[in-house]
Amino acid sequence: MKGVVVAGTRSGVGKTVATLAIVRALQGQGRAVQPAKAGPDFIDPSHHEAVAATPSRTLDLWLEGHEGVRRNYYRGDGDVCVVEGVMGLYDGDCSSTAMVAEALDLPVVLVVDANAGMESVAATAHGFHEYASHTGRDVDVVGVLAQRTHGGRHERGIRDALPDHLTYFGRVPPRSALEIPDRHLGLQMGEEAAIDDEALDEAAEAIHVDRLRDAARTPPRPEERVVDDPTDARVAVARDAAFRFTYPATLERLRERAAVATFSPLAGDALPDCDGIYLPGGYPELHAETLEASPTMDAIATAAVDGTAVLGECGGLMALSESLTTTDGETHGMAGVLPATVRMHDRYQALDHVELRARRGSPTAATHDRRRGHEFHYSSVDVDGDARFAFEVLRGDGIDDERDGLYEYRTLGTYCHLHPESGAFDAFVESAAER
Known part of the structure; x- marks a missing residue:
C-alpha cells in the first residue's frame, strides 16, 4: 500500500482539514483510502474515520518502535494511505512527523497557511525542504498544499513561485464550513462535528489527485511479530x-x-x-x-x-x-x-x-x-x-x-x-x- 504524509509548518495550520480533503479527493477517483495519524491522538482519527469510513491507524515511534509502526501501517487496508502529521513537521523529540516519515520512507506533502501570503509560501516550503538536508535527515518534502487559499491570482502566485523540486498539490479554500470546533481537549470528535459535505467536496475539487498518486511510495515491509496463542479469557x-x-x-x-x-x-x-x-x-x-x-x-x-x-x-x-x-x-x-x-x-x-x-x-x-x-x-x-x-x-x-x-x-x-x-x-x- 502506497502512502503520503500530510505535514504542517506548525500546529493549527489546518492539517486535519487538508487530510480530509485529500481523502475525499482520492475517494472521488474510486480509490480505497486508509487514513492514519502520526503521534498519539484519538480525536483527529475520529474525523478520518467519519470521512474514510474505516478506522485510522496510529503511527507513533515511542509507542510502537520502527518495526511496530510499519506493522501497524500494513495492518491497514486500501489503495493508498494518507498519514496526517502531528504539530509541525520537525516538532517532537519522541515521534515527530519527520521521524515517522523517515521510518516509513514516505514523501511529505507540506501544508502551509497561505491566508496572507503568496511567494512567501514558496520560501517557507523551500526552507522546510532544505532543513532536512541541513540536519542530515532523510525527510523528502515533495511539495505543498496551500491552506486557506483563494483561486485565481492568489493560487497562481503560490504555484508559480515554487521551485522546480516542489510540486503544487492544490489548495484548501478559506471556508468557515471547513473549520472544526474546539473544546478543552482539542477538536470535537468526528461524530460530534463532522465537516460539511458540500464544503469538503469543494475542497477536494481543488486537490491535484494524480500528482499525489504519482508522489506516493510503498514503505519497507516490517518484520512480522509472532502473536501468542488465543486464551480462554x-x-x-x-x-x-x-x-x-x-x-x-x-x-x-x-x-x-x-x-x-x-x-x-x-x-x-x-x-x-x-x-x-x-x-x-x-x-x-x-x-x-x-x-x-x-x-x-x-x-x-x-x-x-x-x-x-x-x-x-x-x-x-x-x-x-x-x-x-x-x-x-x-x-x-x-x-x-x-x-x-x-x-x-x-x-x-x-x-x-x-x-x-x-x-x-x-x-x-x-x-x-x-x-x-x-x-x-x-x-x-x-x-x-x-x-x-x-x-x-x-x-x-x-x-x-x-x-x-x-x-x-x-x-x-x-x-x-x-x-x-x-x-x-x-x-x-x-x-x-x-x-
Missing part, C-alpha cells in the same frame, strides 16, 4: 461517548487473544460475563451525572471486588475512582474501586509521552517490566494515604509524586494510554485468563 470493553479513546490495534490484539464483548456504561448495559474489563479513556466528565446513576458502574465495582482483572486508562481511571468533581464544582460518585478522588481543571495537567517501570506485578506488567504510552488530561487525582501504585514514572507526570498505576484488588487505574505493541494488552489478557 473473556474481556468486556466499554464503548460509548464516555469511553471512546481506543486504538484500532488494541481491539485487534484483544480479539486475537480473547473473546471480546463491548458494552455501554452510559446506556446502563448489563456487564457481559467476563474475566477482564477494559475502560478506555474518553470524556466521563461530560457524562458524570449519567455515570453516577448507571447500574453498570455498580456491576463493575462488584466485579472488581470479586477479583476480575480491570484496566482503566485516563477516563477509565477517573470512572474507577470514588468521585469526580467537574469544573463547575459539581461532585458525582463513580465506581469507588480505587482509593482516590478526581477533579477537573480548566487547563491541561499533563501532556507527554510516558515511560513506566513496574514496581510490582499488575494486570499489564510483571515486576520491573517497562511500558510506554502517552498522557494528556485535564484532571488531577487526590489519593488516600494508603494508596498502592504499580509503576514508577521514568518519563511523564503520572498520578502522584512520580507514581502511576493505582492498584486495588486486581484493578489498575492509570493516566497512561497504552498501545498493544508495548505488550500491555497481552499481559492483561493473560492476567484475565488466570482468574
Whole structure:
C-alpha cells in the first residue's frame, strides 16, 4: 500500500482539514483510502474515520518502535494511505512527523497557511525542504498544499513561485464550513462535528489527485511479530461517548487473544460475563451525572471486588475512582474501586509521552517490566494515604509524586494510554485468563 504524509509548518495550520480533503479527493477517483495519524491522538482519527469510513491507524515511534509502526501501517487496508502529521513537521523529540516519515520512507506533502501570503509560501516550503538536508535527515518534502487559499491570482502566485523540486498539490479554500470546533481537549470528535459535505467536496475539487498518486511510495515491509496463542479469557470493553479513546490495534490484539464483548456504561448495559474489563479513556466528565446513576458502574465495582482483572486508562481511571468533581464544582460518585478522588481543571495537567517501570506485578506488567504510552488530561487525582501504585514514572507526570498505576484488588487505574505493541494488552489478557 502506497502512502503520503500530510505535514504542517506548525500546529493549527489546518492539517486535519487538508487530510480530509485529500481523502475525499482520492475517494472521488474510486480509490480505497486508509487514513492514519502520526503521534498519539484519538480525536483527529475520529474525523478520518467519519470521512474514510474505516478506522485510522496510529503511527507513533515511542509507542510502537520502527518495526511496530510499519506493522501497524500494513495492518491497514486500501489503495493508498494518507498519514496526517502531528504539530509541525520537525516538532517532537519522541515521534515527530519527520521521524515517522523517515521510518516509513514516505514523501511529505507540506501544508502551509497561505491566508496572507503568496511567494512567501514558496520560501517557507523551500526552507522546510532544505532543513532536512541541513540536519542530515532523510525527510523528502515533495511539495505543498496551500491552506486557506483563494483561486485565481492568489493560487497562481503560490504555484508559480515554487521551485522546480516542489510540486503544487492544490489548495484548501478559506471556508468557515471547513473549520472544526474546539473544546478543552482539542477538536470535537468526528461524530460530534463532522465537516460539511458540500464544503469538503469543494475542497477536494481543488486537490491535484494524480500528482499525489504519482508522489506516493510503498514503505519497507516490517518484520512480522509472532502473536501468542488465543486464551480462554473473556474481556468486556466499554464503548460509548464516555469511553471512546481506543486504538484500532488494541481491539485487534484483544480479539486475537480473547473473546471480546463491548458494552455501554452510559446506556446502563448489563456487564457481559467476563474475566477482564477494559475502560478506555474518553470524556466521563461530560457524562458524570449519567455515570453516577448507571447500574453498570455498580456491576463493575462488584466485579472488581470479586477479583476480575480491570484496566482503566485516563477516563477509565477517573470512572474507577470514588468521585469526580467537574469544573463547575459539581461532585458525582463513580465506581469507588480505587482509593482516590478526581477533579477537573480548566487547563491541561499533563501532556507527554510516558515511560513506566513496574514496581510490582499488575494486570499489564510483571515486576520491573517497562511500558510506554502517552498522557494528556485535564484532571488531577487526590489519593488516600494508603494508596498502592504499580509503576514508577521514568518519563511523564503520572498520578502522584512520580507514581502511576493505582492498584486495588486486581484493578489498575492509570493516566497512561497504552498501545498493544508495548505488550500491555497481552499481559492483561493473560492476567484475565488466570482468574
